[in-house]
Amino acid sequence: MAEIMGAELLVKCLIKEGVRYVFGVPGDQCNPITDAIYRFGKDAGLEFVMTRHEQAAAHMADAWARVTGRPGVCLGTVGPGVADLVPGVYPAYADSIPIVVLGAQNQTWRCYPEHGSMQALDQIPLMTPVTKWRAMVNCGRRIPHLVQWAFRAALSGRPGPVYLDLPSDVLCELVDEDEYPPLLPYHYRALQPAAGDPELIAQAADMLANADRPLLHAGGGVLRSAAWQEFIELAEYLGAAMTTSLGARGVVPEDHPLCLIPSSYGALGAQAAADVVLLVGGRLGDLDFWGRPPAWGEYGQQKWIQIDISGESIGLNRPVDLGIVGDAKACLRALLSAVKERTPRRQEWAEITDAREAMEGWLSGYRELGQCDDVPIHPLRLMQEVRSFFPRNAIVSVDGGNTAVWAFYLNRIYEPRTFLWPADSGHLGTGVPYAIAGKLAAKALGHPDTPVYCITGDGSFGFNGIELETARRMNAPIVIIIANDSAWGMIKGGQKLVYNERYTGVDLSPVRYDLFAQALGCYGERVTEPDQIRPALQRAVDSGLPAVLDVVVDSEINLVPPDLEILDGLWMEGCEIQPRC
Amino acid sequence: MKLGSPEYLEEVKRRSNADATYCEMIKDEHESYTLVIQAEPKKGVNETLTIGFQVDHGQIPEIWIGERPTTFTLAGPYGVWVDILRGVLGPNKAFTMRKLKIKGNFLQLLKGADSTIRWVEILRTIPTEFEGEYAQYNFEGQELI
Numbered sequence: 266m267a268e269i270m271g272a273e274l275l276v277k278c279l280i281k282e283g284v285r286y287v288f289g290v291p292g293d294q295c296n297p298i299t300d301a302i303y304r305f306g307k308d309a310g311l312e313f314v315m316t317r318h319e320q321a322a323a324h325m326a327d328a329w330a331r332v333t334g335r336p337g338v339c340l341g342t343v344g345p346g347v348a349d350l351v352p353g354v355y356p357a358y359a360d361s362i363p364i365v366v367l368g369a370q371n372q373t374w375r376c377y378p379e380h381g382s383m384q385a386l387d388q389i390p391l392m393t394p395v396t397k398w399r400a401m402v403n404c405g406r407r408i409p410h411l412v413q414w415a416f417r418a419a420l421s422g423r424p425g426p427v428y429l430d431l432p433s434d435v436l437c438e439l440v441d442e443d444e445y446p447p448l449l450p451y452h453y454r455a456l457q458p459a460a461g462d463p464e465l466i467a468q469a470a471d472m473l474a475n476a477d478r479p480l481l482h483a484g485g486g487v488l489r490s491a492a493w494q495e496f497i498e499l500a501e502y503l504g505a506a507m508t509t510s511l512g513a514r515g516v517v518p519e520d521h522p523l524c525l526i527p528s529s530y531g532a533l534g535a536q537a538a539a540d541v542v543l544l545v546g547g548r549l550g551d552l553d554f555w556g557r558p559p560a561w562g563e564y565g566q567q568k569w570i571q572i573d574i575s576g577e578s579i580g581l582n583r584p585v586d587l588g589i590v591g592d593a594k595a596c597l598r599a600l601l602s603a604v605k606e607r608t609p610r611r612q613e614w615a616e617i618t619d620a621r622e623a624m625e626g627w628l629s630g631y632r633e634l635g636q637c638d639d640v641p642i643h644p645l646r647l648m649q650e651v652r653s654f655f656p657r658n659a660i661v662s663v664d665g666g667n668t669a670v671w672a673f674y675l676n677r678i679y680e681p682r683t684f685l686w687p688a689d690s691g692h693l694g695t696g697v698p699y700a701i702a703g704k705l706a707a708k709a710l711g712h713p714d715t716p717v718y719c720i721t722g723d724g725s726f727g728f729n730g731i732e733l734e735t736a737r738r739m740n741a742p743i744v745i746i747i748a749n750d751s752a753w754g755m756i757k758g759g760q761k762l763v764y765n766e767r768y769t770g771v772d773l774s775p776v777r778y779d780l781f782a783q784a785l786g787c788y789g790e791r792v793t794e795p796d797q798i799r800p801a802l803q804r805a806v807d808s809g810l811p812a813v814l815d816v817v818v819d820s821e822i823n824l825v826p827p828d829l830e831i832l833d834g835l836w837m838e839g840c841e842i843q844p845r846c
Numbered sequence: 847m848k849l850g851s852p853e854y855l856e857e858v859k860r861r862s863n864a865d866a867t868y869c870e871m872i873k874d875e876h877e878s879y880t881l882v883i884q885a886e887p888k889k890g891v892n893e894t895l896t897i898g899f900q901v902d903h904g905q906i907p908e909i910w911i912g913e914r915p916t917t918f919t920l921a922g923p924y925g926v927w928v929d930i931l932r933g934v935l936g937p938n939k940a941f942t943m944r945k946l947k948i949k950g951n952f953l954q955l956l957k958g959a960d961s962t963i964r965w966v967e968i969l970r971t972i973p974t975e976f977e978g979e980y981a982q983y984n985f986e987g988q989e990l991i
Contacts, residue, residue: 529871533942534953559941559952616953623957762934830936 486546
């Protein structure tokens with residue numbers, strides 16, 4: 266008989282699962298857990314990464330999962346700690362990212378409902394809208410069972426965050442480890458995801474083989490399933506156009522001849538012109554125009570096949586002609602074989618040339634502005650300089666409103682799992698934590714030299730800029746480029762476009778973020794001239810430190826990127842603003 | 847000139863064909879368009895206006911009032927066209943955002959996105975009067991860059 270504390274059993278379960286980092290802020294009720302990590306983690310390769318705010322901890326767990334493909338883990342203490350985790354969990358939930366969220370809770374006899382303990386909170390209801398599964402561990406003996414369940418739930422079907430509520434008496438309870446042993450993952454979850462029904466795969470192959478103008482559209486599920494190679498192979502074999510959702514950028518190198526940059530005129534045109542669309546691992550949200558014409562073909566005329574790991578996603582926003590429930594990688598592999606049996610390799614369809622032309626026309630103006638020598642710096646000059654400085658395989662985290670829109674035009678993505686952006690939540694403040702975890706993930710994957718950079722606005726940087734201290738402590742030399750316009754640019758832009766320039770609550774002070782970085786032991790430099798961007802990037806990298814380039818951009822131009830109008834139209838659809846003065 | 851009036855349309859044709867930049871952009875085009883400017887009685891615009899024109903290898907040889915079969919049809923409320931002409935709504939964005947309904951090959955339409963923008967810029971040089979409540983947005987016409 267080997268009795269150990271509940272917290273120790275929890276940590277041993279994490280070790281069996283192969284968890285590398287637990288991101289979090291310590292707390293008295295968390296101490297049993299962090300102490301167990303201290304005692305068992307070192308030898309097993311498990312480390313506690315202390316962050317400066319729980320929100321950042323959850324963002325880091327999220328980014329870890331996005332880059333490694335393995336679930337991230339974060340921890341907060343009872344009450345405010347768990348409450349502060351919520352905004353960090355939300356982007357992971359919105360983008361179907363598997364993370365396991367651990368929250369300390371007061372003793373079982375004091376909680377649910379809370380009745381006056383300091384920091385008390387009924388945490389499970391709080392976590393409900395941002396997690397796909399959650400449970401309170403009400404007894405030490407259930408720890409392995411529920412931890413295993415949590416990982417199984419996070420990774421099964423449509424992935425997503427899960428939450429475990431951990432009362433302090435349960436963490437301190439003695440449990441017989443032999444009777445309730447931590448297990449290796451293959452004992453409690455399927456390591457091989459479900460393949461699609463062969464009959465449906467055959468039908469899909471028939472449709473694609475007979476298509477004149479096939480188009481493959483990737484959602485985030487292709488990244489989660491590591492199915493990018495199969496996706497590209499199938500498209501190349503069929504001569505099909507490839508598009509992705511904005512969140513799935515990286516599935517296809519954005520300079521691949523069959524790739525049409527998401528939401529470019531080329532992509533929209535090809536999407537509308539295709540006669541058969543294969544949607545893989547996506548749900549067609551607003552940034553995919555809900556799958557509606559004119560950005561897609563007319564209902565009833567364009568045939569749709571959808572592959573998704575979750576049956577609930579089939580036909581969610583656009584009716585389909587054939588739905589296949591299964592893992593993207595397994596389905597695409599089977600589909601490629603079936604297509605090869607039906608048709609020889611095909612040339613791309615003729616109108617793809619037109620689509621490329623439309624895309625190039627759309628891009629050319631941005632590329633021209635990317636050469637702009639004006640002072641203050643044009644946002645596109647900044648994006649052009651930054652992207653051309655870093656290699657293709659660099660990991661980039663993008664944060665902000667308008668800054669993210671400007672980055673979209675010229676910050677091309679070439680490799681899978683290198684683009685960190687909270688697509689479906691549009692959550693500000695992810696940039697710095699995502700970049701830190703991206704760097705840690707690259708190191709863990711054996712690529713410590715992979716550069717990681719973050720493009721962020723000044724407003725969005727403010728949310729979690731203090732995590733630079735975490736980056737310094739964790740020896741994570743990331744480069745943060747702040748497009749500083751001293752404003753909440755996107756909202757100010759909206760007020761300019763729609764509210765007749767009645768600016769309310771949108772102007773920030775002209776802060777020197779480079780000096781802020783220096784105060785935290787990082788490299789910091791302010792950049793005001795366009796030809797200084799590249800040398801400053803080099804100095805930032807050469808410093809070997811986490812670095813901030815505080816780049817003053819043209820605040821007037823920055824307000825209204827070309828597609829802000831479309832975004833505003835999507836978000837405010839059906840709402841006619843009728844000011845009375 | 848009143849939007850859609852015969853003299854307005856004649857001016858559209860004249861100014862479009864006189865603009866070398868636009869003519870160069872449409873030199874390979876051979877398409878026809880119908881623009882349906884829908885009535886908004888609540889705002890004092892009582893009649894729907896249907897206009898058509900032909901683009902033929904660098905020129906607009908003909909503009910007409912009324913319906914004919916064309917390659918593309920763009921239809922939307924009067925106010926949306928006013929917004930486009932005032933420059934507060936981009937023409938390509940108008941149909942991407944479904945403010946204008948389209949019939950025809952969307953890809954071909956987007957391929958000509960730049961020429962569409964230029965054409966609207968040309969229209970904005972014409973002194974224009976609007977109907978009903980939209981009269982408040984009448985403009986004198988601005989210089990073409």
